[in-house]
Structures are given as structure tokens and as C-alpha cells.
Amino acid sequence: MEEKDLEEAYDAKSITVLDGLEAVRKRPGMYVGSTGTRGLHHLVYEAVDNSIDEAMAGYCKHIFVTLEEDGSVAVIDDGRGIPVGEIPRFKKSALEIVLTMLHAGGKFGSGGYKVSGGLHGVGISVVNALSEWLEVEVGREGGVFSQRFERGKAVSKLEKVGDTNKTGTIIRFKPDPKIFEELEFKHDTISQRLREMAYLNAGLEIILEDKRDPNEPRKETFLYKGGISDFVQFLNSSKETIQKRIIFVKGAREDAEVEVSMQYNTGFIDNIFTFTNNINTHEGGTHLIGFKAALTRTINDYARTHGHLKDKDGSLTGEDVREGLTAVVSVKMQEPQFEGQTKTRLGNPDIKGFVESTVNARLAEFLEENPGDAKNIVNKALTAGRARSAARQARELVRRQSILESSSLPGKLADCSIKDPSLCEIYLVEGDSAGGSAKQARDRSFQAILPLRGKILNVEKAGPSRVFSSLEIQALITALGTNVRDDFDIEKARYHRAIIMTDADVDGAHIRTLLLTFFYRYMPELIEEGYVYVAQPPLYRLTIGKKHIYAYDDTEMDRVIKENDGKKAQVQRFKGLGEMNPEQLWETTMDPARRNLLQVNIDDAVSADMMFNTLMGNDVESRRTFIQEHASDVRFLDI
Ligand code: 0RA
Numbered sequence: 001m002e003e004k005d006l007e008e009a010y011d012a013k014s015i016t017v018l019d020g021l022e023a024v025r026k027r028p029g030m031y032v033g034s035t036g037t038r039g040l041h042h043l044v045y046e047a048v049d050n051s052i053d054e055a056m057a058g059y060c061k062h063i064f065v066t067l068e069e070d071g072s073v074a075v076i077d078d079g080r081g082i083p084v085g086e087i088p089r090f091k092k093s094a095l096e097i098v099l100t101m102l103h104a105g106g107k108f109g110s111g112g113y114k115v116s117g118g119l120h121g122v123g124i125s126v127v128n129a130l131s132e133w134l135e136v137e138v139g140r141e142g143g144v145f146s147q148r149f150e151r152g153k154a155v156s157k158l159e160k161v162g163d164t165n166k167t168g169t170i171i172r173f174k175p176d177p178k179i180f181e182e183l184e185f186k187h188d189t190i191s192q193r194l195r196e197m198a199y200l201n202a203g204l205e206i207i208l209e210d211k212r213d214p215n216e217p218r219k220e221t222f223l224y225k226g227g228i229s230d231f232v233q234f235l236n237s238s239k240e241t242i243q244k245r246i247i248f249v250k251g252a253r254e255d256a257e258v259e260v261s262m263q264y265n266t267g268f269i270d271n272i273f274t275f276t277n278n279i280n281t282h283e284g285g286t287h288l289i290g291f292k293a294a295l296t297r298t299i300n301d302y303a304r305t306h307g308h309l310k311d312k313d314g315s316l317t318g319e320d321v322r323e324g325l326t327a328v329v330s331v332k333m334q335e336p337q338f339e340g341q342t343k344t345r346l347g348n349p350d351i352k353g354f355v356e357s358t359v360n361a362r363l364a365e366f367l368e369e370n371p372g373d374a375k376n377i378v379n380k381a382l383t384a385g386r387a388r389s390a391a392r393q394a395r396e397l398v399r400r401q402s403i404l405e406s407s408s409l410p411g412k413l414a415d416c417s418i419k420d421p422s423l424c425e426i427y428l429v430e431g432d433s434a435g436g437s438a439k440q441a442r443d444r445s446f447q448a449i450l451p452l453r454g455k456i457l458n459v460e461k462a463g464p465s466r467v468f469s470s471l472e473i474q475a476l477i478t479a480l481g482t483n484v485r486d487d488f489d490i491e492k493a494r495y496h497r498a499i500i501m502t503d504a505d506v507d508g509a510h511i512r513t514l515l516l517t518f519f520y521r522y523m524p525e526l527i528e529e530g531y532v533y534v535a536q537p538p539l540y541r542l543t544i545g546k547k548h549i550y551a552y553d554d555t556e557m558d559r560v561i562k563e564n565d566g567k568k569a570q571v572q573r574f575k576g577l578g579e580m581n582p583e584q585l586w587e588t589t590m591d592p593a594r595r596n597l598l599q600v601n602i603d604d605a606v607s608a609d610m611m612f613n614t615l616m617g618n619d620v621e622s623r624r625t626f627i628q629e630h631a632s633d634v635r636f637l638d639i
Contacts, residue, residue: 264380
């Protein structure tokens with residue numbers, strides 16, 4: 001784009017947004033979501049998005065992201081470089097304007113589809129506003145140009161500092177401690193995100209270097225020539241698949257393109273990830289609706305024309321054809337409209353038909369050309385259809401049973417007396433004996449207790465009909481009140497906190513994972529709404545003189561002992577919840593004023609999915625590696 005055009009792009013809106021960066025510093029949450037960890041990471045994503053835009057426009061092949069020892073980040077790309085010429089109207093360089101003016105919505109890239117990522121579309125100026133300092137270096141028109149900013153304001157002029165025949169942009173910034181409460185980047189969070197970006201942009205190489213620990217520098221390269229097909233292969237890597245070839249379809253029109261990749265596995269769960277301009281559209285939208293419609297139609301058509309479904313047979317449902325499906329749907333388009341609670345549902349109505357017709361045509365072709373794979377897919381859907389009838393019967397049985405009983409709530413639930421769900425919580429407790437202690441310990445006005453016997457069913461391995469006939473799971477569903485899957489209704493939740501309380505040992509961790517797997521697969525909205533928590537019972541009780549101190553892990557115990565030099569500490573280790581008396585259980589784990597709850601959240605559905613697969617699936621080898629790698633990391637729950 002010529003710098004003259006850039007000026008035009010700023011023409012109309014410019015006056016009102018001139019001092020926009022002050023607004024960003026005043027209300028950072030509005031622009032990056034929060035001033036906690038989430039917002040901090042958003043800065044990196046926003047910076048990287050600009051380079052990804054260059055890649056989408058076809059000008060950039062490599063992006064380097066470096067986490068530096070001093071807490072700053074460098075994002076380097078080999079794109080065209082931010083324009084450096086003066087824009088006469090402002091008497092400033094285009095670069096300074098890009099860095100200091102808030103521009104809402106679509107960017108002004110050229111070539112390709114003029115698409116642009118970035119959830120808020122607010123651009124690099126927001127990163128500048130929220131950084132203690134930010135330095136830009138651009139290679140362009142034979143020169144190297146550089147400029148420095150502090151808290152959004154230029155503190156040097158744009159200067160030519162050297163010569164080069166290369167082009168590209170380097171942005172270094174240090175998040176402002178006056179704005180962010182949390183300043184430490186999580187390696188895994190950033191690495192996951194960059195990996196995802198590389199999958200979504202086939203052929204783009206993204207290199208992450210983490211130099212924060214000088215003794216242990218880390219470097220990862222993400223480059224996927226197969227794009228979203230490699231993504232699907234990765235998602236299915238710990239599963240057994242039923243196809244020889246991964247399906248890939250692509251379609252393009254004037255202002256949009258769609259890519260879909262899919263492969264079935266032998267499991268029961270479907271995982272469809274949708275993206276628009278590289279943004280994960282968690283809430284789905286018109287592209288997802290179009291994809292689902294095409295899938296149901298095409299597989300039914302194929303099954304009928306090839307004699308798998310007879311005239312008298314009913315059609316396969318959407319759920320039938322999605323069982324065991326892993327798919328990635330990626331749309332790149334101009335002016336996406338994002339709707340929904342978290343602005344992650346694609347709203348553009350015409351995208352439904354575009355995705356639907358593309359998938360109808362190309363998927364039918366694939367099935368015709370790959371009869372072996374087609375047969376496996378159709379058979380899988382037919383089996384799912386038969387299981388669906390069985391599951392319906394099982395569900396109806398549950399419903400009938402609950403109507404027969406005078407109270408539909410499970411017998412072993414010790415309910416609370418208050419009826420307002422927003423004030424109520426339910427403890428899901430491992431074992432009847434700990435359940436008994438918890439019943440004595442609780443404040444019965446607002447705390448309900450549901451003891452769960454032994455290990456609940458692993459829903460990753462069992463189909464719906466077995467899941468619905470499990471008594472423990474029936475009790476859980478009726479106690480929570482929300483129902484599951486398509487019938488899920490958050491408004492019916494009987495408690496706004498579901499707290500998993502298990503022993504602090506391996507069995508406890510396993511039961512906790514089984515419960516989380518159930519929630520993730522059958523009631524994901526419950527997690528998304530932030531209703532699911534994990535209680536943190538202490539591991540030790542230290543008695544020092546007359547004082548009792550609880551320690552939640554070994555590090556904490558060591559610290560307490562060190563701080564108490566001189567006096568002798570008596571240490572009691574709790575092997576399970578059952579070893580605490582009700583008073584101790586209340587003090588440490590159930591009293592809202594003193595307990596320490598972990599809220600479970602799924603920021604990244606892809607990594608959550610990987611985790612549950614690995615922990616719960618059939619692949620013993622990858623499960624072992626995962627557990628070894630994460631053994632001491634209790635926070636893996638904080639997904
Ligand atoms: C404005 C216009 C053009 C490119 C860019 C901005 C640009 C921004 C960033 C931020 C990080 N890396 C970037 N690379 C490019 C188009 C320039 C042209 O037409 O030559």
C-alpha cells in the first residue's frame with residue numbers, strides 16, 4: 001500500500017481518535033481483556049498478529065518471538081516493514097501513526113483478502129500504550145529505521161540508523177508494571193498459541209525462543225507445510241483413526257476462503273475447532289453451521305446411493321455423523337462480524353452457504369475417490385445411530401425412574417437449605433467416609449455434599465449409553481440440575497459452584513481428572529461459566545508450640561519450618577481427607593474465608609483436548625510421558 005493510501009485510511013476517523021492511547025491506559029481491560037495474566041499474554045498475541053497479517057497478505061515467511069531475560073519480548077518478521085514515509089497531514093511518519101493512533105476494525109493491508117487477525121483489531125498501538133517502553137526497527141527502502149516510545153509516547157524521532165537490503169519489522173516491548181499485576185509470561189501458553197498460528201498458516205515458520213533462564217534457553221520451531229491437515233493429525237495423534245487419508249477441502253471466492261480438514265477416530269467424542277482469520281471462534285457461528293449441514297447431508301447422500309441406508313431406514317442425524325470426528329474449519333475473510341458473549345461467534349450470514357456448498361461438493365468427491373475410508377466413515381455413523389437409540393432408551397429409563405421417586409434428587413445427596421443457586425455450592429467428594437466428614441464439617445445452609453463412590457466412569461472410553469446408565473453419573477447430573485450436551489441449560493444449575501474435593505494422592509488426582517473429563521465432554525458450558533472448582537486440602541499440619549499451621553505442599557512446609565528456626569515443629573501428614581476431623585476439614589478446605597479454591601477454566605480448548613486425550617485415552621505410552629512431564633505440576637488443572 002502506498003503511503004498516500006495510508007493517509008486516506010486515516011482521513012475521516014483520525015480527529016476523534018487522536019489521543020486514543022490515553023484511553024487505553026485508563027481502561028486497559030477494554031482493550032486487552034484484563035490486567036492479569038490474560039491481558040499480559042494478549043500483548044504478545046497482538047504484536048504477533050501484525051506479523052501474521054503480513055504473512056496472510058503473502059509478504060512474510062518467518063516470525064521470531066523471543067522472551068528476553070529482562071521481561072521484554074521481541075517480535076521480528078521479514079515482511080515489508082512498517083512504512084516510514086511522512087504523512088503530510090500529520091507531519092509525522094506513517095510508523096509513528098501506526099504506533100500511536102488507535103484504529104478500530106479492519107486494517108489496511110493489500111493483496112490477498114485484506115484480512116486481519118486480532119480479536120479486538122486495535123493493533124500494535126495498544127501494545128505501545130501498555131508498555132513501559134517499546135522500540136521499533138524497520139528495514140525498508142534500503143535503510144534501517146528506528147524509534148523508541150515510552151508508555152505510548154514517542155521519546156525519540158524516527159531515525160535512519162543504517163543500511164540494509166532486507167525488509168521487515170522488529171518490535172521490542174516491555175509490559176508496563178504500572179498497568180499489569182502479573183508480568184511473567186507462561187512459556188506453554190505462548191508456545192501453544194504460536195503452534196496454532198503456524199497450523200493455520202501453512203508454510204509460515206514461527207520460531208519461539210525463551211531466554212529468560214540463561215541456564216536453560218529453549219527454542220522451538222513451528223512450521224507445518226500441511227497446515228490444518230497437520231493440525232488434525234496432531235489432534236488425533238494419541239487416538240486410533242479409521243481413515244487412511246486425512247480429508248482436506250478448500251474453496252475460495254472473491255472476498256473469502258475456507259479450508260476444512262477432518263479425520264474420524266474410533267472414539268465417541270467430536271472435536272470441531274473453528275477459526276476465522278486465525279481467531280478461535282469458540283462459540284462457533286455461521287461457518288460451523290454450514291459445515292455441520294454439509295457433513296450430515298453428504299454422508300446421508302453417500303450412504304443412500306451406495307446402499308448402506310435402505311429406503312425404509314431413517315436418516316443419520318448430525319450427532320451420528322459427528323461421532324469420533326476431529327475437524328478444523330478455518331475461514332479467512334473480509335470484515336468478519338463477531339458476536340456472542342465472548343465475541344467468538346462468527347455472525348456473517350452468507351458464510352454458511354459458502355462453507356456448506358464447498359464442503360458438499362469436495363467431501364462427496366473425497367468419498368467417491370476413497371471408497372475404503374468412505375465405508376469406514378459410514379459404518380461408524382450407522383453404529384452411532386444404533387447406539388443413539390439405545391442411549392435414548394437408557395435416558396428415558398432415567399427420566400421415568402426420577403418421576404416415580406417422590407424426590408428426583410439422588411438419595412445420597414446432602415442438600416443445602418438455601419434455594420438461591422447463586423449462593424449455593426456442591427462438594428463432590430471422593431468416597432463415602434470423606435463424604436461423611438464433609439457432611440459434618442459443612443455449613444448446611446449453603447453447602448451441599450455429594451459423595452461419589454470410587455472411580456466414576458471414564459467417559460472418554462465409554463459411549464453415551466453406558467455413561468447414562470452409570471448410577472454415579474446419573475446422581476451427578478440430577479444433583480447439578482443442568483442436564484447435558486444439547487439439553488444443557490445453565491439456568492437450571494442448582495449450584496453456582498461445583499467443587500471437586502479428592503485426596504491429595506494419585507487416586508485422588510485420577511478421580512479428579514475423571515470428573516473433569518466428564519464435565520469437559522458433557523457440560524463444557526459449566527466450566528466456561530466458571531462454575532467448576534477444585535478444593536485444595538492441605539498435605540501437612542505443623543504444630544509449633546500451641547500453634548497449628550497447615551501446609552499445602554512440600555515447599556510450603558519447608559518454608560514454615562525454616563521460618564520457625566529454634567522451635568521444634570511436629571509434623572502430621574494427611575494421607576487423605578478421611579484423616580482430618582470435621583473441624584480441620586472446615587478450617588482448611590471448606591470455610592470460604594480460609595479455603596483456597598482453584599477455578600477450572602479452559603482458555604485453550606485445543607490443549608485441554610490434548611490433555612484429556614492423553615490422560616484418558618488408550619495410548620498408554622503418551623499418557624506415561626505426559627504424567628512424567630507434569631507430575632509435580634498441580635496447576636495443569638488450570639488449563
Ligand atoms: C502498514 C502498512 C503496510 C504494512 C504494515 C503496516 C506492517 C505492520 C507491521 C507490524 C509488524 N510487522 C508489520 N509489517 C507490516 C503495508 C506496507 C506496504 O505497502 O509496503
